[in-house]
Amino acid sequence: MREERGLFGHLLPYLYAATFIVVVWQLVVTLTKPHVSLLPPPYLVAQGFYELVASGQLFVHAGVSLARVLSAWFLSMLIAVPLGLAMGRSRLIERLVDPVIELLRPISPLAWIPLAILWFGIGESGKIFIVFIGTFFPTLLATVAGVKGIEPHLIHAGQVFGCKSQFALFRKIVLPAALPSIITGLRISFGTGWAAIIAAELVAARSGLGYLIANGMEILRADQVLVGMIAIGVLGVAFDAGLRYVGRRLTWEGAA
Amino acid sequence: MSEPQNSSQPGKSITVDGVSKIYQSRGGGEVEACRRIDLEIKAGEFVAIVGPSGCGKSTLLYMMAGFSAPTTGQILCGGVAVRGPDIERSMVFQNYALFPWLDVRGNVEFGLENKGVPRNLRTEKVDRHLKLVGLSEFADKHISELSGGMKQRVAIARAFAVEPGVILMDEPFGALDALTRRFLQKELLRIWREQACTVAFVTHSVPESIVLADRIVVMSARPGELKSMIDVDLPHPRDSTSDGFRDLERRIYADLDEELAKTFSAEGLLG
Numbered sequence: 472m473r474e475e476r477g478l479f480g481h482l483l484p485y486l487y488a489a490t491f492i493v494v495v496w497q498l499v500v501t502l503t504k505p506h507v508s509l510l511p512p513p514y515l516v517a518q519g520f521y522e523l524v525a526s527g528q529l530f531v532h533a534g535v536s537l538a539r540v541l542s543a544w545f546l547s548m549l550i551a552v553p554l555g556l557a558m559g560r561s562r563l564i565e566r567l568v569d570p571v572i573e574l575l576r577p578i579s580p581l582a583w584i585p586l587a588i589l590w591f592g593i594g595e596s597g598k599i600f601i602v603f604i605g606t607f608f609p610t611l612l613a614t615v616a617g618v619k620g621i622e623p624h625l626i627h628a629g630q631v632f633g634c635k636s637q638f639a640l641f642r643k644i645v646l647p648a649a650l651p652s653i654i655t656g657l658r659i660s661f662g663t664g665w666a667a668i669i670a671a672e673l674v675a676a677r678s679g680l681g682y683l684i685a686n687g688m689e690i691l692r693a694d695q696v697l698v699g700m701i702a703i704g705v706l707g708v709a710f711d712a713g714l715r716y717v718g719r720r721l722t723w724e725g726a727a
Numbered sequence: 728m729s730e731p732q733n734s735s736q737p738g739k740s741i742t743v744d745g746v747s748k749i750y751q752s753r754g755g756g757e758v759e760a761c762r763r764i765d766l767e768i769k770a771g772e773f774v775a776i777v778g779p780s781g782c783g784k785s786t787l788l789y790m791m792a793g794f795s796a797p798t799t800g801q802i803l804c805g806g807v808a809v810r811g812p813d814i815e816r817s818m819v820f821q822n823y824a825l826f827p828w829l830d831v832r833g834n835v836e837f838g839l840e841n842k843g844v845p846r847n848l849r850t851e852k853v854d855r856h857l858k859l860v861g862l863s864e865f866a867d868k869h870i871s872e873l874s875g876g877m878k879q880r881v882a883i884a885r886a887f888a889v890e891p892g893v894i895l896m897d898e899p900f901g902a903l904d905a906l907t908r909r910f911l912q913k914e915l916l917r918i919w920r921e922q923a924c925t926v927a928f929v930t931h932s933v934p935e936s937i938v939l940a941d942r943i944v945v946m947s948a949r950p951g952e953l954k955s956m957i958d959v960d961l962p963h964p965r966d967s968t969s970d971g972f973r974d975l976e977r978r979i980y981a982d983l984d985e986e987l988a989k990t991f992s993a994e995g996l997l998g
């Protein structure tokens with residue numbers, strides 16, 4: 472049985488980590504006395520944070536980044552999961568698709584940014600494209616691995632107990648059996664997508680947390696840069712925790 | 728001899744007709760797992776298949792299930808050629824092969840749902856079979872919360888619940904401790920008697936085969952052929968200390984020892 476730690480119990484390690492970072496940060500500022508435009512002290516950043524929250528700007532930028540990631544992530548899931556299920560079950564499909572995947576996969580989503588700008592300009596579609604590249608492969612690979620890892624007798628049991636068609640077998644055995652792995656893949660790919668969108672926004676955007684940071688650099692406001700970075704970290708952790716929770720709820724692995 | 732079965736569900740016969748199975752191994756070589764097997768299992772009969780490990784017992788059972796086709800020969804169930812897995816031939820696996828994303832009830836209900844049994848009838852059948860294996864209180868439990876013995880009881884309930892003509896069991900108690908095993912053997916016999924169906928039961932335990940079966944098929948070392956066929960005419964419950972039991976045991980072990988000697992000499996372990 473899992474111990475119920477409550478919300479505070481779950482937050483405690485993060486509070487500890489945040490305190491640790493702030494203390495070290497303050498120490499560095501106190502000892503080395505950098506110029507505020509390079510490394511402002513925590514309280515100044517807190518003030519900047521408050522201003523960006525009060526003006527609503529932080530929410531706008533965070534919302535824009537999240538919307539981009541979520542839509543691209545969802546889109547890639549719609550393609551990667553069915554393709555991964557098919558690749559995991561069919562040697563032929565795997566042989567056809569896998570070499571292409573293996574060739575494209577080492578190319579970082581960031582390396583696609585120039586092409587994305589050439590093809591799509593700096594509008595939304597280019598960013599969705601970048602995040603799509605970043606989220607597609609982790610989801611696909613986790614799905615393939617999940618399907619291949621299915622205990623062969625589970626498939627046999629499915630057939631014996633009445634899954635007559637391939638479709639029935641997919642729906643009633645393959646998908647639920649691979650679900651824990653698929654959800655892990657989706658969690659990981661959300662992380663890579665979140666990293667990719669910030670990078671894409673750093674290069675070419677008029678909005679989003681990446682833009683907020685890039686803009687902070689241009690106007691020499693290190694506090695704005697740091698506020699953006701903190702927002703990225705907090706949102707990343709929050710989404711990962713949320714997805715982990717959903718994963719536990721949705722699948723049998725966390726149920727015992 | 729076992730009593731004539733409750734005939735609401737008569738069970739189906741299995742005919743293995745000149746069946747051989749040759750696997751193509753990865754390196755390009757061939758493994759002959761079964762050779763020219765002829766076997767007739769009567770409707771409602773409980774047949775145990777024993778043999779040295781690797782002699783093709785699972786291979787034979789999986790061909791009966793329809794997972795793979797014989798290289799030569801054919802298998803009939805109730806006189807009809809087996810073409811693939813079907814719910815009329817249900818199965819109990821050694822490693823349980825329960826669906827971990829479903830609870831106990833969901834596992835037993837799975838086959839019934841696919842058979843198109845209406846919901847209220849389904850619930851009734853699940854309840855009855857969970858009761859048969861003594862797991863009524865565990866219906867809502869998660870599979871991962873069960874012990875090995877309980878898991879295998881769920882698997883037995885799942886296999887019987889669909890009221891199949893034949894149940895195929897591949898060393899179902901092989902992974903269990905001796906006491907649990909003994910208990911489940913008794914339960915299996917009780918359920919089988921209540922719900923007549925044909926059983927093909929693979930085991931490498933000679934005493935287990937004598938406790939359970941009407942007839943014991945001894946297979947030779949690979950490539951598995953039929954070595955001998957032994958009727959068990961002892962009354963149930965069978966006492967493993969009785970003379971009749973001991974005699975059978977001696978006969979079967981004598982046959983198996985011959986085969987094991989072949990296996991080991993083939994592997995160069997004996998002179």
Ligand SMILES: Nc1ncnc2c1ncn2[C@@H]1O[C@H](COP(=O)(O)OP(=O)(O)O)[C@@H](O)[C@H]1O
Nearest residue numbers: 750752758760779780781782783784785786787
């Ligand atoms: N899918 C397969 N491909 C190749 N060889 C196999 C396959 N399944 C079983 N074999 C081989 O066939 C022989 C019989 O295996 P099996 O039927 O599992 O024996 P048993 O159940 O009696 O221990 C073994 O030598 C095994 O290695």
Ligand SMILES: [Mg+2]
Nearest residue numbers: 784785786897
């Ligand atoms: Mg076996």
